[in-house]
Amino acid sequence: MNQQVANRVNAVAVNAYKALGTLLLCLILLGFITYLSLQAFFLLSRRWVAPTVLSPTDPQILQLNAQIAQQASARDQVLADRREVQVRLADADRTLAAERDFQERFLVALGSERASRAQALRLLTSLQREYQNARQEIEESNRAYSRLARVRTEALYGAHLLEQEDHLTTNHQLAQMAQSNLTLAEHAVNLETRQAELRRELQSFDAAQGGSGAKAGRATAEVLLLEREHTRSVLEQARAEASRGALQEDLRALEEAAARYEKLLATIRASPHLRALEGHLTVAFVPYENLENALPGTPLYACAAKLVWCKQVGVVGEVLEGEVSVKHPIRQHFLRGVMVELQLQDGASVQEELLHMGRPPLLL
Structure with a gap:
């Protein structure tokens, strides 16, 4: 009797171990597939944007304000x-x-x-x-x-x-x-x-x-x-x-320096980050390779798990002048691009890591 109970317990343990191994293998395979899917998506897709939430305490804003003050x-x-x-x-x-x-x-x-x-x-x-x-x-x-x-x-x-x-x-x-x-x-x-x-x-x-x-x-x-x-x-x-004569030379040099400072201040104040913050705009980062798809009025979609179960949340607005550099959403290098204004129907959508322009990435 005891032997039968032991055999059953062993069988249950073996089955549970096999099931757990199968589950872990499926999870690993799912993670691998997800990773490859994301890598393939960012390698092939030219329709994604990265929403940016700006606040006065944002490090970039603080740095720009410090530069303006200096x-x-x-x-x-x-x-x-x-x-x-x-x-x-x-x-x-x-x-x-x-x-x-x-x-x-x-x-x-x-x-x-x-x-x-x-x-x-x-x-x-x-x-x-x-x-x-x-x-x-x-x-x-x-x-x-x-x-x-x-x-x-x-x-x-x-x-x-x-x-x-x-x-x-x-x-x-x-x-x-x-x-x-x-x-x-x-x-x-x-x-x-x-x-x-x-x-x-x-x-x-x-x-x-x-x-x-x-x-x-x-x-x-x-x-x-x-x-x-x-x-x-x-x-x-x-x-x-x-x-x-010396004072006239000094005056010309000071006027040129003042003009350079004015131009530099105008450049800093024209930064997309400051313009968006001062204008209370909702913006997103668009890499240069995606810019041709970021036309004003283009629909925007937010998706669960970045790629599936998508819904339209707004449209693309005007492109803001000035280049910005932002870290890639899943990689470690920085991308060069511009900021675009977003016209969102749902304010919570700005917290999404990615939005898709034109259509859902997987048509789901």
């Missing part, structure tokens, strides 16, 4: 530098305008001063000629009168016909006449000295206008000081021109 900060720094350069450039322009205006007015003032000195020299020259004629006449008259008065006074005084007081008075008058001659000579010297000074000033002004006053050693102290101010203005103008 590039915007760099652009703002460039714009700040550009504003500073523009301020310095405007200051250099004002300095150039002021120095050029000063130099023009300096030359006008120098010419006016020279004309004034020339006019004074002409007047002094004319006055000197008249003064010399008058001086000659006065001196000749004084000499003739002095000789006559001295001879007559001495004769009368010797003949006791003239008092001593009158004699002294006459001698005093003759001394005053001699003093008058000396004064005339002194005035003549002053006129000549003033003329010489004016001629020297005219030569100095001419040399300054010709730019050779200091080198020729003919400049007066007054003109030398004026020429120093003019030289300072010329040097300041040269510095302002050199600074202006």
Whole structure:
């Protein structure tokens, strides 16, 4: 009796083991067939898309926002530098305008001063000629009168016909006449000295206008000081021109850098991920080899187990500009492609790993 029970138990165990082995073999075979089917599907099919659920915390979105913040900060720094350069450039322009205006007015003032000195020299020259004629006449008259008065006074005084007081008075008058001659000579010297000074000033002004006053050693102290101010203005103008040229180069470089940052920011903001997130769009990834089937209005199907028991869940919308890279649904490499807008009837369909365009993959 015990032997029969043992035999039955062994038979049941053997049958169960065989059934379990058969089941495991079927499962392995089913998994292998499924694996081969999926590999064959992705190898041959050009009608699948991979829906993408976007959120503000998505790593790709966070990375793009970080890039935008970084590039915007760099652009703002460039714009700040550009504003500073523009301020310095405007200051250099004002300095150039002021120095050029000063130099023009300096030359006008120098010419006016020279004309004034020339006019004074002409007047002094004319006055000197008249003064010399008058001086000659006065001196000749004084000499003739002095000789006559001295001879007559001495004769009368010797003949006791003239008092001593009158004699002294006459001698005093003759001394005053001699003093008058000396004064005339002194005035003549002053006129000549003033003329010489004016001629020297005219030569100095001419040399300054010709730019050779200091080198020729003919400049007066007054003109030398004026020429120093003019030289300072010329040097300041040269510095302002050199600074202006460098600032213009810096401004062009900063404007080009700002334009590059703007273009880069526009490129980042045009990323399909950000556009889809900002526009609250439902999107899917389409590899380039599948793009010809992703026409707007193409039906979309969701299937159980990726390939069977399918139903239509929406249609394909517009293609979003910009390339993206996404990891293959079952393989380890990345695929290049684009994002397309999805118009889904059921919001839960966006959570599917795959959607099929045009028709179900197995027509089921």
